[in-house]
Amino acid sequence: MNIILLGPPGAGKGTQASFLVEERGMVQLSTGDMLRAAKDSGSEMGKVVADVMAHGGLVTDEIVIGLIREQLETVKANGFIFDGFPRTLAQADALNGLLTEQGENLDAVIELEVDDNVLVERIVGRAADAAAAGQPVRADDNAESMKVRLMEYYKKTSPLLGYYYAKGQLSRVDGLGSMEQVKADIAAVLNG
Numbered sequence: 529m530n531i532i533l534l535g536p537p538g539a540g541k542g543t544q545a546s547f548l549v550e551e552r553g554m555v556q557l558s559t560g561d562m563l564r565a566a567k568d569s570g571s572e573m574g575k576v577v578a579d580v581m582a583h584g585g586l587v588t589d590e591i592v593i594g595l596i597r598e599q600l601e602t603v604k605a606n607g608f609i610f611d612g613f614p615r616t617l618a619q620a621d622a623l624n625g626l627l628t629e630q631g632e633n634l635d636a637v638i639e640l641e642v643d644d645n646v647l648v649e650r651i652v653g654r655a656a657d658a659a660a661a662g663q664p665v666r667a668d669d670n671a672e673s674m675k676v677r678l679m680e681y682y683k684k685t686s687p688l689l690g691y692y693y694a695k696g697q698l699s700r701v702d703g704l705g706s707m708e709q710v711k712a713d714i715a716a717v718l719n720g
């Protein structure tokens with residue numbers, strides 16, 4: 529089973545993806561994690577994306593599609609969770625093509641719905657918690673970049689909701705519930 533977790537930054541996609549990895553043995557493909565790894569490695573691509581990411585903008589479709597292509601071609605999995613990808617219609621089209629090439633299907637797209645005010649609080653809180661615990665704070669977890677990330681989400685990513693709805697693949701889950709509640713709601717969708 530291959531699924532997309534869709535929702536604005538701070539909606540809890542990464543948290544829920546990690547539950548699915550633990551419990552269902554699925555493989556999480558987070559383009560955000562891949563890009564951060566590229567940045568930390570100091571590779572040429574990492575240098576190109578660092579600045580865009582720190583400001584909250586979207587990295588080019590070409591780069592992220594390339595990252596996903598590489599994973600789909602090399603990793604064998606009992607289901608993929610796409611987390612933070614696709615973020616544009618071009619990425620969604622590319623994903624369709626890549627899955628088809630691999631003889632795979634897209635089984636569900638789950639939208640985590642969260643109120644915008646809560647998102648900003650969550651992201652700024654996440655940075656404060658990390659700092660208090662002496663852990664590294666993501667370069668883009670601040671109020672300024674958060675505004676750009678939300679704007680990018682509404683301009684470029686939210687059209688995917690209509691796209692997947694029209695294809696009959698969209699399910700909505702209330703992302704404001706407790707982690708356990710959200711997890712249960714996602715399970716209900718997947719167990720259909």
Ligand code: ADP
Pocket residue numbers: 536537538559560561563580581582584585586587588589592611612613614615619668677
């Ligand atoms: P969040 O969902 O909290 O914004 P992510 O870890 O998914 O965090 O993404 C962090 C940043 O990485 C994004 O703000 C963007 O700059 C870049 N990024 C991640 N995935 C994509 C993608 N699919 N397309 C373009 N840029 C991406």
